[in-house]
Amino acid sequence: MSDLQRGRETSGQRVLDGTDRDILEKAGDDAIETVWDRFTDQQPRCGFGHLGVCCNRCAMGPCRIEPFGKEPTRGVCGADADLIVARNLLNDISTGAAAHSDHGREVLEVLLSTAEGTSQGYRVIDMEKLQAVAAEYGIRSEGRRTAEVAADLARAMLEEYGTLKNRIQMAERAPQKTKEAWTKAGIVPRGVDREVVEAMHRVHMGVGADPADLILHAMRTALSDGWGGSMMATEASDILFGTPVPCTARVNLGTLKKDRVNIVLHGHNPVLSEMIVRAAEEPALLKRAREKGAKGINLVGMCCTGNELLMRHGIPIAGSILDQELAIVTGAVDVMVIGSQCIFPSITHTAACYHTKVVTTSEKSRVPGAVPLVFRPDTALDTAEAVIALAIENFPGRNPDRVRIPAKPVRMTAGFSEEAVREAFGGSYRPLIDAIVAGGVRGIVGIVGCNNPAVRQDYGHVMLAKELIRRDVLVVETGCAAVACGKAGLMVPEAADLAGEGLKALCTAARVPPVLHMGSCVDCSRVLVMAAHLADELGTGIGDLPLGGAAPEWYSQKALSIATYFVASGITTVLGIPPRVYGSRKVLDLLTSRLREVVNASLAVEPDPVKAADFLEEEIERKRRALGI
Template identity: 70%
Template structure:
């Protein structure tokens, strides 16, 4: 029990921005439940060598470290100095992130192939129009053919991109010519997804690549194979299978949990699992079973990027972001949390053990001790989904009403701004947006992406930066947990235009849209690339010429390193709110923060203060506007 409520309130206000999160965090403290913030506090002080990136565990001669302050040791056992150790560690992290997103993409493409060939239970091709568009890019004939036949050939072509012999990824051809020329000159044109990932792991093996510049150039190539390859294929295949998102309104935050229904949280990243559970939950037989168990029905709520996928296409309420996964269980009202992979705390089963909640794992790649494992495959997807829902229904009578505390007042938001939806809203062309930018009504645009990190107050970086940018007439587009943060803060509704500058406000009011556009899950950062590429091609310039910026105020994961790098490699100046582990090497810092300008016409910057980050981004946008003569 909490003995000092004012002190508990002070603690949670320093940990998180959202009111519903704060309320539930106090309940978790009262229940004696450990959360990510408690474990972060227990880890202090964290390893200074690790934070600088100068620890090396590449081989059994180590672990080694170099002394960043000019004292011995200055080399590892093999002779590696700080520049090499930092660069190898960065490439290692980036490659892990690229592999995670790209493997996600592979699974969606495999599900599309199984659907096309009649081997997937309950799935169908939803967006035939996008199927034809993407198939045409791959030279696949569409006239007079069934959609399943086209989808089968396209899926096989996409799967070939993972290990192709042609030394180029077709989707990278979507980039404007000037951008592709910069890649070619730098030698970073992505050749295939798996090749770049395998070569990256080869390069960081002891005794292979010892040139930090060469390592970091390959890091950009690997990131491009993710952004313009694996992630982009995952997004397009998801759109074809489940439908391309269009604007819709829904609800967000922990208040979306129901007091009288069976609550099932869908957490992770892959829509192949979650979309089928949505379908099975609507089955009249499952609804009747829930009512027979004493519930008023079944309530599904999303979490993290699985939540974004369901929100965009199905309007399913979104309970919260990465850091909300323990808090949602602490409401005491969750019958089951169903997960696939990525951004899931290994401690989640321990949290669930404090309540009646069952954790259901579904992927062979992501098993957690203490969970119930129900392998999910397209071949028996619908049956497995019903089995999982049945497990949750059977658990409903075990809920203890005395331990339930659900916040009130969910926040409304508008989501579903795919690149296609934005273009359609503009009348099928980007000219109205370009005209608004030329006229100065909109100065430019910034993509805010990324996660939560206990080193910064949850959601503060995302929300503060977004508010600062829209106030300065800069349009914001978002994905992942950044979009969830701004949704909880009320920035994803058309009425939020009142917080924007006069120019952006007038454009938003005319179109009936928010000043912050939710473009999808973290894999959907590729939508931002396509949006930027299409505008650049309409103007016959490179992406680096556009008044654009990128930001990741609260990033934590290796995926975010890949995302930030493919933004920069594509020509987008990107500001990070959390310092990467590179400051043990002045040369690596200088390369990423300055010298890349001469390679890809963009760099990284690091600024933990979101207001100062907005200053940097606005200055870059104004510089690009001046260069364009506007």
């Protein structure tokens, strides 16, 4: 039996969702290599790398340190395992923070070009949010044109990437007690790019040599992401494209259609995909699609671009990061549009086995074999129309004998921006707070992050969410975690029947699901804002609240940054995949124990979702006891 055939036989162990399983079996039939096959080929993994004790910081190495007391115990430069692990962790967190924050920069640049009148097809949608955020920056709105206010705000936000003022305005949203903890620990974020650049300086050989100090800077860098770059990305996207409100949509690979031109929008930045949504309604393009034999144009999302479109337009979402190859294997995708982040470099190899064309739109994300249609704000609508025209022309190239679209898609409710969550509870968090104080709802947990082929796809996300809601814990989700629970049917109001009696009563009264879809991975910033509002209403800090975080299936440095800014903000977070820190007892002790003295939160690792729920429940009860509730 070939490796690919073995993959077909074990598809049930690789993925949880039935539609994914169906297409993964088809991949085996078609002899298509997938991420799970490549994961198997890499076993066993390098033990030094898995523990985080390999270093290539300079040309004196690379060095590998034996973490169990045997020689050598130091690298050529003299760095021991504790220092190497701390430097590697800071490097990873900085990479994640940079990816999120650079996404934010791109959205802000579109906001600025729109305000200056040089972009094509964009306009400010949410005037109310524009004025509210402008007020935070001390920008006057009254009596001024929208374009003037938007330009001033975009410049003020962009200035915070390399600021001289040593503070990030949106970090002022944090409760006073939380900010005091940051000040005491020396981790107040001073600027987005500044913290990332300083991190790269600190990990250079001959600079940072204190593991504890490096971990503290990792927290500051992560905070510059969560309360800086990511939060600015979310707010600027809302201003340009509208703040999400609850909507009903469909999810899983069954969202693809046999009789329509299928375009998959994959990546993380919404700026071009928003224009594709607009262009897909053009009568001339719809007419051309019909002339080619299609009944219309079907847009579906993938990964966090999909989450953005799902939140604002109800565009169906086909899946998460590990579904990108499976979507192509259905044989029904005419064009897959890729932006940046979470794109498999091998995606064009998979597409070459079918009729699918891959279109790359980012200058930062060039992929050999892809059709380059680079996005620029001043030609955005033209580029969007070109993408759709390419898909239409490619539609007749499908081989009907190789098309398999699985079972019907699942209904889900999305669109829970922070404002929408408040509105669902009557315009205030008071009903939620009252339910928590009374004990009917024990607390809130944010489940975030990616999928990882090391875990049965979606299992960690779905099982943890089910366990938590059963224990009367409200769950809020972003990114691939949200897609997983959408596929599992947990994001509809009827799913409240799976919750404990207290949470069920709250959700039934508010007519919301027990698991709330809050957006893409940069929208974890919405979770921070929600936590800040709850803390302000109670007159305390975020670290005192009965909150928790989890990333059960993470793979990306971005998820590490999210976990770190959750912890730095006071939210204990559980990872389902161990970070590469087990080669250092000192770093492990810092992350899992000593940070509690600094921010009243810590990092934990627990692959078993039931045990992770046990841990989070215990943490929530610890916080409740401290609050006297």
